[in-house]
Amino acid sequence: MIVAKRKPFEEIKNLLKGYRKVLNVGCGTCVAVCLVGGEKEVAVLNAELDMARKLEENPVEMGAITVERQCDMEYLEILDSMVDEYEALLSMACGAGIQFLAERYPAKPVLPAVDTTFLGVNQTVGWYEERCRSCSSCVLGLTGGICPVTMCAKGLYNGPCGGTNKGSCEIDKNQPCAWYQIYERLKAQNRLDCILEITPPSEWQNQIPRTVIQPGYKKQEKK
Amino acid sequence: MRLDYPSNIKIIRVPCTGKVDVMHLLGAIQKGADGVYCVGCMEGACHYNAGNLRARERVMHVQKLLEEVGIEGDRVRMYNLSSGEGPTFAAYAKEMTEHIKKLGPNPLKKWARAKNKE
Numbered sequence: 001m002i003v004a005k006r007k008p009f010e011e012i013k014n015l016l017k018g019y020r021k022v023l024n025v026g027c028g029t030c031v032a033v034c035l036v037g038g039e040k041e042v043a044v045l046n047a048e049l050d051m052a053r054k055l056e057e058n059p060v061e062m063g064a065i066t067v068e069r070q071c072d073m074e075y076l077e078i079l080d081s082m083v084d085e086y087e088a089l090l091s092m093a094c095g096a097g098i099q100f101l102a103e104r105y106p107a108k109p110v111l112p113a114v115d116t117t118f119l120g121v122n123q124t125v126g127w128y129e130e131r132c133r134s135c136s137s138c139v140l141g142l143t144g145g146i147c148p149v150t151m152c153a154k155g156l157y158n159g160p161c162g163g164t165n166k167g168s169c170e171i172d173k174n175q176p177c178a179w180y181q182i183y184e185r186l187k188a189q190n191r192l193d194c195i196l197e198i199t200p201p202s203e204w205q206n207q208i209p210r211t212v213i214q215p216g217y218k219k220q221e222k223k
Numbered sequence: 224m225r226l227d228y229p230s231n232i233k234i235i236r237v238p239c240t241g242k243v244d245v246m247h248l249l250g251a252i253q254k255g256a257d258g259v260y261c262v263g264c265m266e267g268a269c270h271y272n273a274g275n276l277r278a279r280e281r282v283m284h285v286q287k288l289l290e291e292v293g294i295e296g297d298r299v300r301m302y303n304l305s306s307g308e309g310p311t312f313a314a315y316a317k318e319m320t321e322h323i324k325k326l327g328p329n330p331l332k333k334w335a336r337a338k339n340k341e
Contacts, residue, residue, distance in 0.1 A: 009291040040246065044288070047249045052292045054334045 002030040002094045003128045004114040013052055015111045016060060023086040025101060026066030027093035034128055036114050037092030039066040045113060070097025076104050083108055136210065137202050142194045144185035151178035157199040224309045228316035241274025248285040248299050255335025258323035260300040275303060295326055
């Protein structure tokens, strides 16, 4: 799941300075699950903005809608009949959703209300931890299901480095060494030969925007 | 017991304070209420285990949100008592009323009044 956190209220308020009618668009998928940009969070942010602007004697009219997913054009369609009424759009989706919204309505200012943070897991309600950096070359099969790119401070494909210190990382005693954990897990699984395999350096495909077309599909004309 | 408590207090009954949502508290202030307080069971005595503890977390969260907005967070409070404590309920009602009177009216009241006239 994509995990985000809400921008500081002052920052959102500043982004909206000068607009008097704004549509706040929530997203019902990842950011709703991590409690930052779903229907409820849209209502709370709108209430805050409404109160803050009234206190400044400069009221803003906030519209609210939460779509199933902002990263899917078919779910944005519902907004077509609404956006013209508004001076700007505020999006509580992840960075991908915000950009897709801006792409669909290029004439409207689209403003972010959250900071997209990582791909992570849900430890319990409200507690999320990063697990994947979308490096495009997964080595979890060799590393006992522990990602060295995410969990190692240096993101080493081949480790550990000289900074491993009795299970901790050199950057902090409380930060476990990912490669120590990988070693322990592989040892328990009797698969220590995996750690000897050398993984070639990443081509850092993540420096340009990537595209995935699944087998059986092809690039189609954009609607 | 026929106890007196201030008549300005409007009671909204919920099955458990765990039902009280951030938007219930925030919405009350947004609509012009001078203050809102939650009265839950004693901590550690919730029939649903953690309803009143969740309510306290939410009250504290709303306090922070209100401070961000520019309204005194202390307009929203959490109290705990057991269901047999009628006099304590009345005492808390009095305490909250006096506390809110000290803070003065909700600055958003005029906007709420204007909306009511519409």
